[in-house]
Amino acid sequence: xxxxxxxxxxxxxxxxGYVFGAMVLVFFGLAAAFLGDLWGHPPARQxxxxxxxxxxEKTPWRQTYADLVRAKxxxxxxxxxxCHDKKKPPQLRFDANNILIVPVEHKDIVxxxxxxxxxxxxxxxxxxxxxxxxxxxxxxxxKFADSTxxxxxxxGPNYRDWEAGAHGRINGYWxxxxxxAGKLDCANCHNPHAPRIPTRVPAPGPHALRTAxxxxxxxxxxx
Amino acid sequence: xxxxxxxxxxxxxxxxxxxxRSFLRSTAAFAGLTALATSLSPLRELGDYTSTEQFLQKYYxxxxxxxxxxxLERITNEVEHQYGIRxxxxxxxxxxxxxxxxxxxxxxxxxxxxxxxxCVAENNQSRSPEIQYIRVLKMPHGSMDxxxxxxxxxxxxxxxxxxxxxxxxxxxxxxxxCVKVCPVNATWQEKDGITVIDYDWCIGCRYCEAACPYWARxxxxxxxxxxADRLNPEMAxxxxxxxxQGVMEKCHFCIQRTRxxxxxxxxxxxxxxxxxxxxxxxxxxxxxxxxxxxxxxxQLKEEMGTNPRFFYYFDK
Numbered sequence: 207x208x209x210x211x212x213x214x215x216x217x218x219x220x221x222x223g224y225v226f227g228a229m230v231l232v233f234f235g236l237a238a239a240f241l242g243d244l245w246g247h248p249p250a251r252q253x254x255x256x257x258x259x260x261x262x263e264k265t266p267w268r269q270t271y272a273d274l275v276r277a278k279x280x281x282x283x284x285x286x287x288x289c290h291d292k293k294k295p296p297q298l299r300f301d302a303n304n305i306l307i308v309p310v311e312h313k314d315i316v317x318x319x320x321x322x323x324x325x326x327x328x329x330x331x332x333x334x335x336x337x338x339x340x341x342x343x344x345x346x347x348x349k350f351a352d353s354t355x356x357x358x359x360x361x362g363p364n365y366r367d368w369e370a371g372a373h374g375r376i377n378g379y380w381x382x383x384x385x386x387a388g389k390l391d392c393a394n395c396h397n398p399h400a401p402r403i404p405t406r407v408p409a410p411g412p413h414a415l416r417t418a419x420x421x422x423x424x425x426x427x428x429x
Numbered sequence: 430x431x432x433x434x435x436x437x438x439x440x441x442x443x444x445x446x447x448x449x450r451s452f453l454r455s456t457a458a459f460a461g462l463t464a465l466a467t468s469l470s471p472l473r474e475l476g477d478y479t480s481t482e483q484f485l486q487k488y489y490x491x492x493x494x495x496x497x498x499x500x501l502e503r504i505t506n507e508v509e510h511q512y513g514i515r516x517x518x519x520x521x522x523x524x525x526x527x528x529x530x531x532x533x534x535x536x537x538x539x540x541x542x543x544x545x546x547x548c549v550a551e552n553n554q555s556r557s558p559e560i561q562y563i564r565v566l567k568m569p570h571g572s573m574d575x576x577x578x579x580x581x582x583x584x585x586x587x588x589x590x591x592x593x594x595x596x597x598x599x600x601x602x603x604x605x606x607c608v609k610v611c612p613v614n615a616t617w618q619e620k621d622g623i624t625v626i627d628y629d630w631c632i633g634c635r636y637c638e639a640a641c642p643y644w645a646r647x648x649x650x651x652x653x654x655x656x657a658d659r660l661n662p663e664m665a666x667x668x669x670x671x672x673x674q675g676v677m678e679k680c681h682f683c684i685q686r687t688r689x690x691x692x693x694x695x696x697x698x699x700x701x702x703x704x705x706x707x708x709x710x711x712x713x714x715x716x717x718x719x720x721x722x723x724x725x726x727x728q729l730k731e732e733m734g735t736n737p738r739f740f741y742y743f744d745k
Contacts, residue, residue: 230461236468254557256656257546264547264697367744371715372723375702377692380714381524384690395701403701405586409542412580413559 254413261409264377266394271350273394284350286337295334298327318400331356331398357392368392478673480507488614489627489667497666500629504670511671512655516662518670521688523621529682529738530622530709531693532719533596535726536744537703540565540587540594544695544704548598551683551694552669553661555653562647562680563598563695573726598695599624599645599680600729600737607637607646616677622738623682625667633675642733646679682706709738 239245274281282288289311290296299307306326308315319325328334333341340348342359358365367373371387374395379385395403482503487496501518509515545563554560566578570591578595588594605624608616615630616637638646652674664670665685672678683693687706696704707716723742728735 226461227457230457230464233461233464233468237464240467240470252557254559256556256659257549261541261543261546262550262698263543267700370718372705372719373702373744375697375699376715377697379690380687380692380707381690403539405588406539406541406700408540408582408584408587409546411542411583412545412561412564414581 252413255410257409266375266390268394268397270353270391270393272391275351284338290337295337298329316397316400318402319398353393353398354391357398478675483629486629488630501666504664504666508660508664508671512657512660514657514660514662516660516664516670518664518666519685520666521668521684523619523623524688526710527708528622528710529601529687530707530716530720530740531601531682531738532705532716532723532725532740532742534703534705534744535593535595535741537701538565538594538596539701539703540567540582540589540592541700543698543700544596547694547698548680548683550659551661551686552681553655553664553671554647554678555649555651555655555672556659557654558651560647560649560653560678562645562678563596564644566595566597567592568595575729595741596695597643597645597729598739599641599682600643600735600739601680601682602735602737604734604736606640606642606733606735610636610640612636619667621688623684623687624679625681625684626677626679627667628670628672628676628678631676633677635677637677642730642735643737646677649674649676649678 269277269279271284274284296309299309301307305323306317306328308317317323317326329341330343331340333339333347336347338350340350340353340356342348342356344359348356354365354368358368364373371389374390374392376387376389378388380387392398392401480503482499486492486500492500497520501520504518505516508518542565545561545565548554548562549556549560552562554562564580566575566580567582567589568575568578570593575595575597582589601622601624603618603622605618608618608624611617612634613630613632615632616624616626618624633648635648638648649672653672655671660671661669663685665688668681668684683691683695687693692706693704696706705715705719707714709716709720711717719742720740723744726741726743728737728740731737
């Protein structure tokens, strides 16, 4: 840096010397500014955590009987006559308010089908004469794997929409000539004993650009 | 330094013992050049913004198939250089007899925001700062006024009582204002109804962002940051290839998926099946069924005359 003044001095009266000297000064100034970060770095960005992979999950959260068969999983839960007697259909018991008492052996079942839990009789859907099948109210016997037909026997408009592809999730190909459209069954999304879709934790909301720049402003975000 | 007079007198002694003047002069010249180089150092980062090939690249619609191949090769190499993953970049053209339409069932949407993040993952959006194509508005029952919507809701559980949720993304208008304002034709509407952006042609003026009545366009203010392990290697030129700083981006109906017959990522991840997508020109498609039979809240801000290809509907 001490050398700087000597450059214009050496140039004496020559105007070119002054110009070059001034340019050298400017370059020195710029160099010092860049090296010393006089403009400063942009403020460090707030580290935004990556979203949990569970929010990117595409598979339905329930498995139907048909899925279990396909996946060759343990079906012992569906072996009703391991406990029940084939000749004697199990009796339903009700409390004083005429609400079904779920037996302790089936205590994982939460009853909640229909407005005000009105569809609370097991044999509305299960077949009392063969517990390993289901029954429609007109008496037709239906296999567990074909449960959508049972659901459709009451929920006509939704069944019609589902058949047309308008109700429920579809994964895969919209153009079925190029690939398969993975259509789901009712029980892939709805628990037949409590079909209303439960509330869930939402994925994190957006971080606005300015909050990402200034961590201190995080609490006072607006939209 | 061009100072001929003094230097002319020096040579006899110059070679052996350097005189003071030429020493100072050459030192000053050297220091000056060093300073010049340092002062130009920000130019070193220029390579991140553009390359010669990209700078000299022709307009998308004028590229011959051969040139397109070279462009895709360049993008593949750039992505591999930056992320260490060799992507599969394609230039997908619209299919014949296909016009895409999206429908969203407001009765079903529970506001879980899974679509937002599935979109980010599929389309290689910047994670920090965050760029998201979908904005889920939490709206009070009994109103369709988007001004009353809040997209920053932070509820423990959704859906909240007394509210419905309305995800808003690019509406793929038939009469897109964003395309009209683009001064360089870097965005246009394709035959299948998708409004696309050529990220290599965009100059980043953000006119389209201002023109869009749906707040659907996003700008890369800084260099986008994507962790390499979250990069989606299945890419399309007009779709999800990584963007650079200073260009616009927006929802393109997952062009890299829909143009090969698949559903968009936001639809596949929806846990309640509120999102429906398909070819409106096919009378058998579910989207045709919905528009025929459902109660449609026609289009968002239809008074703008944009005529979106995105419909909101109700079940009951």
